[in-house]
Amino acid sequence: MRKVLCSIGVGPHAELLAASREGFSDYADRHGYELSLHTEVEMDERPPAWAKIKLLQQLLPHFDLVLWMDADAGFVDPSIDIATAIRRRDLMGLVAHRTKESSQPIPNCGVWLLRSHSSTCRLLDEVWASTEYVKHKWWENAAVLECLGYQLHPEVRLVAPTRLFRRTRLLSNEWNSIPVDSASHPRIVHFPGAPQGERLAGLLKANEQRRRCAPLD
Numbered sequence: 223m224r225k226v227l228c229s230i231g232v233g234p235h236a237e238l239l240a241a242s243r244e245g246f247s248d249y250a251d252r253h254g255y256e257l258s259l260h261t262e263v264e265m266d267e268r269p270p271a272w273a274k275i276k277l278l279q280q281l282l283p284h285f286d287l288v289l290w291m292d293a294d295a296g297f298v299d300p301s302i303d304i305a306t307a308i309r310r311r312d313l314m315g316l317v318a319h320r321t322k323e324s325s326q327p328i329p330n331c332g333v334w335l336l337r338s339h340s341s342t343c344r345l346l347d348e349v350w351a352s353t354e355y356v357k358h359k360w361w362e363n364a365a366v367l368e369c370l371g372y373q374l375h376p377e378v379r380l381v382a383p384t385r386l387f388r389r390t391r392l393l394s395n396e397w398n399s400i401p402v403d404s405a406s407h408p409r410i411v412h413f414p415g416a417p418q419g420e421r422l423a424g425l426l427k428a429n430e431q432r433r434r435c436a437p438l439d
Contacts, residue, residue, distance in 0.1 A: 224285045225253070225256070225285060225287045226257070226258050226289070227256070227257055227258070227289045227291060228289070230273050230274060230277060231293035232262065232273070235270075235293045235294070238293040238421055238422060239261060245300065252301075252303075269361060271362060272350075272361060275346055275350050275362050278346055279343070279350070282343055286337065287305055287336070287337055289305075289333075289335050289336075290336070294412060294416070295332055295333055295412040296429065296432075298428050298432055298435065299407070299432070304397055305335065312389055314335060314386070315391040316329050317329070317397055317398035321402050322402075325377070326379045327392070329363075329370065330363065330398055330412075331362065333397055333398040349362055349369060369384065370383070397409055399412065400414055401413065411428050413425075
């Protein structure tokens with residue numbers, strides 16, 4: 223099985239990717255992932271966050287599994303492959319968080335595992351075509367939510383689960399532990415929306431915890 227771990231860090235996020243890169247490389251070595259990490263993208267017509275979709279579109283036809291990690295996400299406990307958290311029929315895996323935005327958990331694409339399949343390729347095409355969300359505060363994540371059957375207004379909630387949603391595994395928040403919905407024993411920590419200094423400090427701390435937690439044999 224060919225697997226790839228990918229991320230993008232441009233502008234200020236390049237500093238974050240530099241901090242998370244060590245953990246990404248460690249994880250890739252442990253579990254047989256190739257790496258596709260980038261600090262430059264060509265996205266003149268859209269905010270840089272949308273470059274994620276283009277990268278996934280490029281990678282998915284060439285790999286069985288693609289793991290996207292935001293640049294401000296880091297591994298704390300890399301001992302288990304996230305691929306073991308989804309089942310054979312699952313096409314995607316991500317964490318849904320409880321936040322003030324909704325009474326229902328909201329899927330977060332900051333850590334996103336995709337299986338190569340016509341349905342996931344079609345999802346990426348549909349997300350890219352959702353131009354009404356180009357400048358939404360959640361960018362491509364908003365488009366993904368709609369494609370899975372969520373309404374975004376007046377409250378984010380699942381109203382019409384799509385076929386792909388039914389083949390999406392909602393993972394434990396240990397795989398994407400954020401400050402407002404943190405796991406007691408996280409495997410991945412993530413700092414969306416935090417000031418740059420807090421994100422960087424969190425990633426450096428994650429590196430220290432990872433080194434202590436699971437030394438590479």
